[in-house]
Amino acid sequence: MSTSLLYHAFGIRKGFKYTRTQYENGAVIFVVKPEQQSLICPACESRNIIRKGVIWRMIRTVPIGRMPVYIKVAVQRVRCFCCGVIRQIKIPFAREYRRCSRALERLVLTLSNHMTIRDVADFLKLGWDLVKDIQKEYLKKRFNKPKIHKLKQIAIDEIYLGKKNDPQYLTIVYDLKNGNVVFVGNGKGADALQPFWQRVKRAKANIRAVATDMSPAYISAVMEHLPGAALVFDHFHIVKLFNEKLTDLRRKLFHQLTEKENKKLLKGTRWLLLKNPENLNTDKDEPKRLQEALELNTPLTTAYYLKEDLRQLWSQPTKEKAAEFLESWLQRAWSTGIPSIISVANTLAARRSGILAWYNYQISTGPLEGLNNKIKTMKRQAYGFRDLEFFKLKIKAIHLSRYALVG
Numbered sequence: 001m002s003t004s005l006l007y008h009a010f011g012i013r014k015g016f017k018y019t020r021t022q023y024e025n026g027a028v029i030f031v032v033k034p035e036q037q038s039l040i041c042p043a044c045e046s047r048n049i050i051r052k053g054v055i056w057r058m059i060r061t062v063p064i065g066r067m068p069v070y071i072k073v074a075v076q077r078v079r080c081f082c083c084g085v086i087r088q089i090k091i092p093f094a095r096e097y098r099r100c101s102r103a104l105e106r107l108v109l110t111l112s113n114h115m116t117i118r119d120v121a122d123f124l125k126l127g128w129d130l131v132k133d134i135q136k137e138y139l140k141k142r143f144n145k146p147k148i149h150k151l152k153q154i155a156i157d158e159i160y161l162g163k164k165n166d167p168q169y170l171t172i173v174y175d176l177k178n179g180n181v182v183f184v185g186n187g188k189g190a191d192a193l194q195p196f197w198q199r200v201k202r203a204k205a206n207i208r209a210v211a212t213d214m215s216p217a218y219i220s221a222v223m224e225h226l227p228g229a230a231l232v233f234d235h236f237h238i239v240k241l242f243n244e245k246l247t248d249l250r251r252k253l254f255h256q257l258t259e260k261e262n263k264k265l266l267k268g269t270r271w272l273l274l275k276n277p278e279n280l281n282t283d284k285d286e287p288k289r290l291q292e293a294l295e296l297n298t299p300l301t302t303a304y305y306l307k308e309d310l311r312q313l314w315s316q317p318t319k320e321k322a323a324e325f326l327e328s329w330l331q332r333a334w335s336t337g338i339p340s341i342i343s344v345a346n347t348l349a350a351r352r353s354g355i356l357a358w359y360n361y362q363i364s365t366g367p368l369e370g371l372n373n374k375i376k377t378m379k380r381q382a383y384g385f386r387d388l389e390f391f392k393l394k395i396k397a398i399h400l401s402r403y404a405l406v407g
């Protein structure tokens with residue numbers, strides 16, 4: 001075994017020399033010693049030192065095939081006459097307090113681009129926690145505080161993690177230019193965003209537009225902290241709000257219908273009502289079934305067509321036309337006399353300017369739904385909640401490729 005092979009294949013830096021190889025319990029152990037002439041004080045780099053014995057350390061490094069490899073290294077203790085203190089010399093190929101080499105850490109990170117933590121741990125015969133810690137340290141360095149001074153357009157959204165979790169929600173801020181997650185706050189509403197506003201202020205970021213849902217907490221928070229920015233109510237959330245009312249209406253109607261025949265027509269139509277008509281599946285008779293349900297001619301029918309109409313609000317030629325369209329839509333909605341539709345109309349009327357601001361900044365959280373679903377998938381993997389900090393770092397890294405550090 002040559003020192004140069006250790007240097008190139010196992011990341012042992014200069015200053016150490018190979019002494020022997022041992023084989024123990026199916027593992028290979030390379031024994032190395034520091035070269036005397038390279039000894040210096042680790043604090044002041046003085047050569048004015050004397051040796052004070054060694055401490056042996058076992059450091060795990062990259063395997064040979066599937067055979068674990070350790071480096072057994074004599075860590076020299078030295079007394080420095082400049083500092084007047086006894087210290088251990090530094091080992092350049094491993095982090096302090098880590099029992100694995102930097103080369104092994106790099107291998108773990110490379111494999112993590114293609115495999116889950118469990119897979120990497122099994123393959124390298126390492127502990128799950130060690131693989132996680134290596135990932136966490138890397139993510140922390142890279143994503144803990146994303147640079148936000150160039151932030152121009154953002155979307156704010158919350159993710160529900162479930163009743164049993166603490167916190168139950170996370171609030172997520174996305175950079176809409178590149179889809180990156182730039183902030184993850186605990187909880188929801190104004191408090192969750194407080195640390196983000198502080199960072200925006202410190203970074204002197206000049207945010208021009210913010211897409212959010214219509215919740216009053218976000219509205220007042222954005223107006224307070226970004227008074228110059230345009231607030232754009234997300235059309236994705238507006239349609240979602242309407243869809244929720246549609247689902248309620250359908251449920252009520254189902255209970256009101258007395259004739260079995262009619263009930264049958266309504267059965268299983270929930271998703272059809274929420275689907276965009278162009279997405280209906282003709283092979284499954286979806287257009288026909290939807291048509292039959294609508295022909296019952298109930299408040300549900302009215303609401304359905306109003307929803308379909310509302311989508312056109314975002315395809316008007318100009319902002320002025322859109323404003324006219326919204327007014328006429330509101331008039332129709334109010335005239336239906338259906339309480340839940342009227343309440344949606346009232347909400348939209350109160351938020352007119354933010355809804356129409358879409359014509360100044362065509363932004364929405366819609367494209368980020370995919371990321372939200374990915375986060376929910378990650379949430380189901382138990383590690384999320386044993387270590388909230390790790391989970392939040394994973395969320396910030398989620399825009400990386402499909403497997404990159406996600407599993």
Ligand SMILES: [Zn+2]
Nearest residue numbers: 041044080083
């Ligand atoms: Zn010294």
